[in-house]
Structures are given as structure tokens and as C-alpha cells.
Amino acid sequence: MANWPFTQGVHDLGNGLYGYVQPDGTWGWSNAGLVSSRGETLLVDTLMSVPLTRTMLEDFARVDGGAKIDKVVNTHANPDHFFGNGVVEDAEIIATAKTAEEMSGFDPKGLANLSANYEKMGEAGEFLFETMGRKFDFSGVDELTLPSRTFSDRLTLQVGDKTVELVDLGPAHTASDTIAWVPGDSVVFTGDLLFNEGHPVLWAGPMSRWIAACRYIEDLKPETVVPGHGPICEVDAVRNMRHYFEHLMQEARGRFEAGMPWREAARDIPMKEYAHWTDPERIVANVYSLYKEWDPDLEAAPPPVIFAEMNRYRKEPAHEGCGHAH
Ligand SMILES: [Zn+2]
Known part of the structure; x- marks a missing residue:
């Protein structure tokens, strides 16, 4: 099992591809990615908050081509993968129609207001506050920034001279779970279809569908896998998740x-x-x-x-x- 070093920030995957990793990968500490080619860029997911997403973009700005974001794909509708969308609102923001619909159901102030409200919300409130509410700065998320372009099932994007295949393998973790596969570089960004060495959480399912998603990713035979949470890895981590x-x-x-x-x-x-x-x-x-x-x-x-x-x-x-x- 070959994990990359589990360190905060940008990881250079080579040839214009980058992962952005946030230890310890638990609730809300998600990963993202960047595909850069010939002055064009695709960002895979934003982060839980505006400040975290800003810091990530500053870090990406130091890599070749990373200074401007042309396109964004939100892999699925969990706040830690799209609440930072406001920072890239000038980009084309892409997601499946199902993900866009699920995103629109979130209360943009729900997590921010937890510090005031969680005690009234009983044990669920305590859990959300302890695992996420107290850890993130939700200022700047006043309204949701939703996708400007939607698709169903799959969409092939051209980013410079790279082909990126977006494929919806859900419902599994959520109602729709998109991967971004870059065949020319044998790199896949899985979103939360992979929590590397973290328990996954099944909100939508059925579980058999998630197992099929793992098999789909395994069959791509990617050399490098950027999970939604946890360290960058090889495909054996996907196999472990299936097991x-x-x-x-x-x-x-x-x-x-x-x-x-x-x-x-x-x-x-x-x-x-x-x-x-x-x-x-x-x-x-x-x-x-x-x-x-x-x-x-x-x-x-x-x-x-x-x-x-x-x-x-x-x-x-x-x-x-x-x-x-x-
Ligand atoms: Zn996540």
C-alpha cells in the first residue's frame, strides 16, 4: 500500500496535475485537485470554507498555470466540496444535475449558525458542532454558489491538451458521485467515493452501487488516485474500500x-x-x-x-x- 506523504497542501502529481490534501482527512477536511494544461485549468472541488479555499488557490497560483481557474467540477453535494465555490464564481462551475439539485437544498448558514444553535439541536447538533461547526470559519458563505453547467452520467472536457472524463458513479456516498479521470496521465480524482483509511459514510447508497463504483475505478487501472479524504495513493486503496x-x-x-x-x-x-x-x-x-x-x-x-x-x-x-x- 503506497500512500503519499500525508502533508497539508499541494502535491505535484506531474505533467500539470496536482492534488490538494488536508490532514487529518476527518469530517470536513477534504481534498481537491487541479488539472493545468496550456494555460487552461480545471479545479476539482472547492473546500469547506471561503478562507480555506482562498488559501488553496493561493497555493495553486504558485504552480504552472494555476493562477486562474477556468472551470470547476463539484464531485458531489457535501459542504466540504462546494461551500468554497463563491471564491471561483467567475469560473464555469460544473456538476451533475442531481448534484446541483442536492446542493441547492443546503442552508448556506446552517453550519455557521451551529455555534449559536447547536445546544437546541440535541445530540445531532452536538455532533455537527464538535466535528465541523467549531473547526471551520464559515464567514463569506452567505449564499450558495451553484453550478452554472450541469450534465448527466458523463461529460468529456478538454483542458488544454488534456482530456478529462467526468463520470457519475452514484448514487453511493450521495445522490450523485462524479469522478474526474485523466486517462492521458493515469490519474483519477475520486471525490468521496474514496476515503483513504477513513470509514466511508453512506448517505444515499445502496452499498452495492458503491462497490460497483470501486470496481469501475479499479478497472481504469489508474497509477495515481486522489481520494476525497486522506492521503494520495494507488489503486489498492480503492480495493481496500471495496473489501x-x-x-x-x-x-x-x-x-x-x-x-x-x-x-x-x-x-x-x-x-x-x-x-x-x-x-x-x-x-x-x-x-x-x-x-x-x-x-x-x-x-x-x-x-x-x-x-x-x-x-x-x-x-x-x-x-x-x-x-x-x-
Ligand atoms: Zn468529503
């Missing part, structure tokens, strides 16, 4: 058939080689989503309920599967 899902499905299925409730199953499944991955509380969301798929009559647990459940999980001393206190 994690396959492990989870198998372990959850046995417990589902034995009648074990989903909350208990989430705490009982052995995490084995994944035990050191970050954000272990996401197992709660992932097991719930499997149970709901297998039993549509299962109680509804919308995101606020899942956030509250993850909050509880984080506060517990240690879990069977996890094997260490956190």
Missing part, C-alpha cells in the same frame, strides 16, 4: 438474519484491519443503511437521527469491533 464494504455487508447480513438490532450490530461487527481507520462512528450510518435496504419497513432514521446515533457511538468507551477507546 471494507464487502466485509460489512457479510457481517451485517448474518446479524440481520439473526434478529440483532442495527444499533447493536454496528457495535458488534469486528473491524479487523479497518480498526485504525478514522471516523469509526460512521459504521452506525452504514449498518443502518444496509438494514433499511433489507427491511424497508425498518424505522426511518433521517440524517439528524444518524448524527445523534454517531454522537452516542463516539462517546462510548470502546467497541467490540473497534478494539480501542476513542
